[in-house]
Amino acid sequence: MKKLKDLILTYKDFPKKGIDFKDVLEILQYPDIFQDLISRMSSTQFLKNAEAIVSIDARGFIFGSAVALESSKPMIVARKPGKLPGRILTREYDLEYGKNSLSIQNNALKKFNSFVIVDDLLATGGTVNCVSRLLQDQKKEILGLITVIELKKLEGRSKINFPVQSIISL
Numbered sequence: 001m002k003k004l005k006d007l008i009l010t011y012k013d014f015p016k017k018g019i020d021f022k023d024v025l026e027i028l029q030y031p032d033i034f035q036d037l038i039s040r041m042s043s044t045q046f047l048k049n050a051e052a053i054v055s056i057d058a059r060g061f062i063f064g065s066a067v068a069l070e071s072s073k074p075m076i077v078a079r080k081p082g083k084l085p086g087r088i089l090t091r092e093y094d095l096e097y098g099k100n101s102l103s104i105q106n107n108a109l110k111k112f113n114s115f116v117i118v119d120d121l122l123a124t125g126g127t128v129n130c131v132s133r134l135l136q137d138q139k140k141e142i143l144g145l146i147t148v149i150e151l152k153k154l155e156g157r158s159k160i161n162f163p164v165q166s167i168i169s170l
Contacts, residue, residue, distance in 0.1 A: 003033055004027065004033055004036075004037060004168060005168055007029075008022055008024055009026055010022055022121055022170070024149065027148075028062065037063075037167060038063070038070050039070065042070040044146060044165050046116060046144035047067070047073070047144065047146065048071070050073065050143045050144075051073070052114075052115055053068050053073050053074070053075045053076070053118050054076045054104070054115050054116075055067075055077055055117075055118045056077075056117065056118070056119040056128070056131060057077065057078060057079045057080045058080075059119070059121075060118055060120055061077060063148060064077075064119075067146065076105075076109065076112075078103070078127075078130075078131045079104075080101070084104075084105050085105075086105050086107060087106040087107065088106060089106055089109075089137070089138065090103040091133055091134050093127060093130035095124075095126055101130070102130050104134050109135070112140070113141060114141045114142075115141070116143050116145070116146060117132065117142060117144070117145045117146070118147070119145070121148065122149070122164065123154045124155075124156050124159070125157070126156075128145055128156070129160065132160070142162045143163070144162050144163040145160060145162065145163070145165070146166075147164070147165070147166045148166070148168060149166060149168050150164070151170055
């Protein structure tokens, strides 16, 4: 676990002054640590009970696709604006440092009813709540959230009404 924590880099004042950006990409340079991380992320009971995974743009795709492969679950992506073709469902959300939106292809959701959300980091809960509202608007069930990091001081977990598994809490 210490090795994993050591690979999380902090960039002060990114993307704007006052934000300490936590970067998980260094983990990908250590396949043994990455493999152990994915194994841990894939071991939750709520993931075993889910029909599919929704991963969040963009670093969430890295971890979501690996968790999907490890758990043999289909993966759907929640993308930032203008990235998905076809009929899409879109919702706006607040960031620590602004606003954004996420979209999911409508057809991707049709075959599944229960989901686990996968992302790299839980901060304020804005992106996760955006995805959960997109799913709930379609009468879909969210069984849980799996993240690499949770920034406890930002209290994102308190804004989420389903189980959360974070491998590291900072």
